[in-house]
Amino acid sequence: MVTSEERQKASNSQRLEACKKSFWNRSVNVRLFFPTVVVTSVLVVLYTQLIHHQRLFPGPIAASPAVLKQEKVLLRDNPVSSSRSTSKVGQLTNASSASSLSQQSPILESSNTSAFHSSTKRRTTDKTTVTTLTKGNDVTTPTQSSSRFNTSCQPKGNVVFLKTHKTASTTLQAVMNRYGFFNNLSMVFMRNNKFNGHVRYSGLNFNSSRKLFLPTLRKINGSTLSFKGYNMSTGHIRLNKPVMDDFMAGNTKYITILRESSHQWVSAFQHLGLGNYMRKKFPNRSDAQVIEEFLEQPEIYRKKYAGVKAFFRNNQLYDLGYVVHEDIEGIRNAVKELDKIFDLVLISEYFDESMVLLKKLLCWDNKDVSFVSKNQVVHPIQISDTLRKKIQYYNLPDTLLYEYFNRSFWQKVKEYGPNFAKDVEEFRAFNNATRARCVSSAKAITTNGHVHLEYIPAKESDLFCQTFSEDHNKLFRRLFKRQYDLLPPK
Ligand SMILES: Nc1ncnc2c1ncn2[C@@H]1O[C@H](COP(=O)(O)OS(=O)(=O)O)[C@@H](OP(=O)(O)O)[C@H]1O
Numbered sequence: 375m376v377t378s379e380e381r382q383k384a385s386n387s388q389r390l391e392a393c394k395k396s397f398w399n400r401s402v403n404v405r406l407f408f409p410t411v412v413v414t415s416v417l418v419v420l421y422t423q424l425i426h427h428q429r430l431f432p433g434p435i436a437a438s439p440a441v442l443k444q445e446k447v448l449l450r451d452n453p454v455s456s457s458r459s460t461s462k463v464g465q466l467t468n469a470s471s472a473s474s475l476s477q478q479s480p481i482l483e484s485s486n487t488s489a490f491h492s493s494t495k496r497r498t499t500d501k502t503t504v505t506t507l508t509k510g511n512d513v514t515t516p517t518q519s520s521s522r523f524n525t526s527c528q529p530k531g532n533v534v535f536l537k538t539h540k541t542a543s544t545t546l547q548a549v550m551n552r553y554g555f556f557n558n559l560s561m562v563f564m565r566n567n568k569f570n571g572h573v574r575y576s577g578l579n580f581n582s583s584r585k586l587f588l589p590t591l592r593k594i595n596g597s598t599l600s601f602k603g604y605n606m607s608t609g610h611i612r613l614n615k616p617v618m619d620d621f622m623a624g625n626t627k628y629i630t631i632l633r634e635s636s637h638q639w640v641s642a643f644q645h646l647g648l649g650n651y652m653r654k655k656f657p658n659r660s661d662a663q664v665i666e667e668f669l670e671q672p673e674i675y676r677k678k679y680a681g682v683k684a685f686f687r688n689n690q691l692y693d694l695g696y697v698v699h700e701d702i703e704g705i706r707n708a709v710k711e712l713d714k715i716f717d718l719v720l721i722s723e724y725f726d727e728s729m730v731l732l733k734k735l736l737c738w739d740n741k742d743v744s745f746v747s748k749n750q751v752v753h754p755i756q757i758s759d760t761l762r763k764k765i766q767y768y769n770l771p772d773t774l775l776y777e778y779f780n781r782s783f784w785q786k787v788k789e790y791g792p793n794f795a796k797d798v799e800e801f802r803a804f805n806n807a808t809r810a811r812c813v814s815s816a817k818a819i820t821t822n823g824h825v826h827l828e829y830i831p832a833k834e835s836d837l838f839c840q841t842f843s844e845d846h847n848k849l850f851r852r853l854f855k856r857q858y859d860l861l862p863p864k
Pocket residue numbers: 456457458538539540541542543544545637641644645722723725747748749750751752754
């Protein structure tokens with residue numbers, strides 16, 4: 375006997391597939407069709423190869439159950455991998471500290487622990503020597519690391535990292551902020567948000583930088599504060615390209631990070647308030663059951679929880695400046711425009727691979743992009759495949775957005791060339807060694823009822839290690855203070 379619930383599930387799943395088909399079918403135009411065919415053929419070839427190289431490449435489409443399975447294998451193989459998986463719990467219980475991870479990692483780095491960029495060191499030890507970056511300039515001091523992708527290129531420090539929600543964006547933000555810190559870059563920070571500097575969803579206009587932001591580190595004629603020519607934007611802010619182009623320095627690269635829509639949505643549900651609200655209403659149900667309940671009448675619950683409703687449907691597209699829920703044409707246009715704006719769209723599920731592409735784009739080195747994961751929940755909500763499909767359907771625009779940029783990500787991997795796999799391996803080894811050197815232990819922190827991991831810097835470690843390991847808010851405060859101190863006393 376087929377129950378009405380089963381019928382409903384089957385129909386949801388069919389609708390998701392039909393919608394996806396309709397989206398891609400209707401996207402048949404010269405601009406999208408040709409790359410799609412090329413990318414698809416490449417993916418077929420790549421996928422065949424991936425079967426033989428599963429450890430490095432879990433597959434081009436993270437959303438499919440088969441690939442998710444492969445991903446789990448990958449995560450188990452990599453003891454310090456930070457994607458959503460049971461290995462997170464393992465991290466805490468097996469090791470209770472990241473130092474045990476170090477025993478599994480080859481120590482590749484030399485004992486010269488203070489060797490960040492030699493040029494950087496000069497600039498950071500002398501706090502008065504502020505890099506003057508005018509519009510059009512970039513960070514022009516190449517580093518000497520052998521891991522640099524191309525030793526002839528110039529490191530780039532003018533970057534908008536559009537921080538999406540619940541996509542591993544805090545991990546990447548810490549990487550960007552650390553680079554900004556050691557290179558004395560001017561960051562976009564909300565003047566009155568000493569907590570984390572996020573601009574969030576306050577609508578941007580051409581006066582925003584003067585009215586709302588901290589000044590840049592550059593002073594005009596030695597005294598007047600400057601609110602143009604920022605080097606980096608790394609916080610939560612909604613994309614508004616014309617306004618951003620106006621307050622950022624020249625030659626700014628635009629990057630962002632996306633995550634498979636059901637994982638992203640569940641993470642947001644768990645952390646950004648809705649989950650707590652729903653759990654109070656249904657205290658005896660499991661997280662998955664509460665999500666099921668939400669999806670029965672999503673718009674009613676969303677309205678009741680109006681304060682943060684932007685987070686609960688297609689939040690990735692929202693962060694990227696679009697409100698699209700049902701309109702297929704709207705999704706198509708959004709994807710097309712975003713593809714033009716972003717120089718690189720990273721993929722959360724392939725974080726290590728993403729760092730290698732980022733390193734190439736910005737001409738940075740392994741040390742610049744090394745990381746420990748932030749905001750990792752210890753007990754992620756487990757959901758069935760059927761529920762995952764429902765969530766993907768509820769967030770169809772985000773689902774399609776992710777699928778599109780996941781494809782373009784693997785296209786970029788192909789364009790990178792045959793050294794990609796080797797470079798990823800090298801980066802992983804470097805990152806493991808850096809963790810071993812810089813992190814002493816991990817502790818569990820409870821925020822809003824959820825347990826996260828936080829890393830503790832190794833004792834008496836150098837400034838690089840501290841900024842590598844410490845709580846991202848501490849690194850933020852180091853950066854914020856520099857620009858805040860320029861403001862005249864009230
Ligand atoms: N390196 C890496 N790779 C893959 N996934 C990672 C990584 N670092 C963090 N995470 C996961 O990202 C989730 C937190 O995302 P954000 O930092 O963007 O959240 S926030 O919007 O800033 O609050 C959070 O997801 P959940 O654990 O599912 O909640 C983190 O576990």
